[in-house]
Amino acid sequence: MAPQQQNSSSDASAPKKPRKSITMEVKYDVIKCSEKGESNTEIGHALGLSRTTVVTIVKDKQRIPKHVQEAAPMKATVINMKQRSQNVVEMEKLLLIWLEDQNQRRVPVSLSVIQEKARELHAAVVKKSGAGSASEEFSASRGRFNRFKSHANLHNVKLQGEAASADSSRKFP
Known part of the structure; x- marks a missing residue:
């Protein structure tokens, strides 16, 4: 029987590339650069992103500006x-x-x-x-x-006020 070959992509000893989260502001910058006519590769090099990531962001350009606008406080x-x-x-x-x-x-x-x-x-x-x-x-x-x-996009404004007073007419045994 022939020895089995291991697939290099499923090799457990190969270090995994950590996932990198991209802020909406960076995505917005990608879209602005794309609209200026820069290539996806140029944008990727300038912002430290892969070309495929840039392509994905550009495909989703309808949603991102709206999200950035809603997220900005004022x-x-x-x-x-x-x-x-x-x-x-x-x-x-x-x-x-x-x-x-x-x-x-x-x-x-x-x-x-x-x-x-x-x-x-x-x-x-x-x-x-x-x-x-x-x-x-x-x-x-x-x-x-x-x-x-x-x-103003304020969610956690905690208002302090006076507590309700107790019913003084009620008598306890």
Whole structure:
């Protein structure tokens, strides 16, 4: 009987190449380079990717820009700028920075504190922009805050508040 030959591709002693995850930003760069007319091989060499990986990314170019746009924190705010005034957009950017600062300091915030800060920031932005926008109304409502959270892509904002009080009229034996 003839000895069996081992297939070199299934050799257990050969080191496996580790998988490399590619961020959406890198994929977006691949698509932009491809649209400029660069070849897949050139793109692969420039970004340290294989040609087949570049080809796969370019084939999936319909989905990637949409995903990058949705993943960016304030991109939705910029897109919806026609529906909201520039003052509100600026106030939301400042409020986001303030919230991140409070979060890093581990300072608990309540909805009322966030609403008050939003009112202060909006008044400051209106004052800075001039008298022409003084007629603009702003209400820091719960619904506006929930829309702000979705615009800013905030998922883990923990609001601190007062706990419900106990029923003092009930007597225990």
